[in-house]
Amino acid sequence: GNSVTQMEGPVTLSEEAFLTINCTYTATGYPSLFWYVQYPGEGLQLLLKATKADDKGSNKGFEATYRKETTSFHLEKGSVQVSDSAVYFCALKSNFGNEKLTFGTGTRLTIIP
Amino acid sequence: EPEVTQTPSHQVTQMGQEVILRCVPISNHLYFYWYRQILGQKVEFLVSFYNNEISEKSEIFDDQFSVERPDGSNFTLKIRSTKLEDSAMYFCASNTGRDEQYFGPGTRLTVT
Numbered sequence: 694g695n696s697v698t699q700m701e702g703p704v705t706l707s708e709e710a711f712l713t714i715n716c717t718y719t720a721t722g723y724p725s726l727f728w729y730v731q732y733p734g735e736g737l738q739l740l741l742k743a744t745k746a747d748d749k750g751s752n753k754g755f756e757a758t759y760r761k762e763t764t765s766f767h768l769e770k771g772s773v774q775v776s777d778s779a780v781y782f783c784a785l786k787s788n789f790g791n792e793k794l795t796f797g798t799g800t801r802l803t804i805i806p
Numbered sequence: 807e808p809e810v811t812q813t814p815s816h817q818v819t820q821m822g823q824e825v826i827l828r829c830v831p832i833s834n835h836l837y838f839y840w841y842r843q844i845l846g847q848k849v850e851f852l853v854s855f856y857n858n859e860i861s862e863k864s865e866i867f868d869d870q871f872s873v874e875r876p877d878g879s880n881f882t883l884k885i886r887s888t889k890l891e892d893s894a895m896y897f898c899a900s901n902t903g904r905d906e907q908y909f910g911p912g913t914r915l916t917v918t
Contacts, residue, residue, distance in 0.1 A: 697848075727906070736810065737849075737897060737909035782849060792837060793862060794907060796849035 695720045699783045699797030706773055706804055714768040714800050716757075716783035724785040726750075726759055726766040727794070731780045740768075740781070775804045808832045810910035812898050818916045819888055827883045827913045829898030838881045839899040839907060840873065842866070849897065855881065856903075888917045 700715040718726065728740040728750070741750030746761035755770045766783060783797040811830045819825050831838050840852040853863045855873055872884045881900075885892055895914050899907040 729909075734911065736812075736911040737899075739906045742906065784849075792901070792903070792907075793839070793851040793854055793864075794841075794849075795851070796841075798846075798848045799843075 695724065695785060695787060695795040697783050697785055697795055697797040700800050701798075702780075702800040702802070704800055704802045706802070708775055708804055708806050709772045710804075712768070712770040712773045712777075712802070714781055714783075714802070716766045716768065716797060718764050718766065718783075718785050720764075720785055720787060720795075722788060723761075724787050726757070727784040727786070728755070728757055728766070728768050729782040729784060729796075731782070731799075733779070737782065773802075773804050775806055778802055778804050810898055810900055810908050812896075812910035812913050814913060815911065816914045816916070818918065821890060821917055822887050825885050825888055825915065827885075827896050827898075827915070829881045829883070829900075829910055830879050831881055831898065831900030832908055833879070835900035835902055835908070837861075837901050837903050838873075838875070840883045841897045841899065841909075842894040843897070843912075844891075844894045852883070852896075885915075888915075890917050893917045 696719045725744045727742045729737040730740045741752040743750040743759035749758045780799045782799045784794045813828045838855040843849045853867045854861045895912045897912045898910045901907045
């Protein structure tokens, strides 16, 4: 079945540091890939997505590239801010008709000034 | 901006009791979902619901669970007889079908 393996947290960085959160997946066919973010006290929000190999999703300075050869979708940001502190979830959706999302465990990111 | 809402934000119940978790999806959405996250573990799919019936459910979604859309706005998850291992954060989500899923803030269920 489908699965997502995500970098264990928590991750603590200083402001303006470079961020990478690793995500790899196992799936049949060509799934769509997502990063969701959960800010304190809020629901899961879509951060970015990619629907086919070599697509790059980007939003709010975050980027992730769909790498089929390494089955990865690592999240990166060049210069993090305190406001980026949140929990980040990698997820995939099979493109065989069903709509359910398969999530990773989430990575808690804390940015210190 | 429209959003998915969930009530209550935190529910504490005793083992064996019934609980109902409530969600109000975005008004023009047609597909509805429940997920849960046990503390420190993955967010897991429970069930999807479309056209007033379950379209898919996971192994977790056994006979103790049920979902209902009792009116045009609410979408509920009922657990008939709660167990300690049902303690988790429960997320509701909705979408039009092909777009992203929009999630609510979650209900934290604590079974004692």
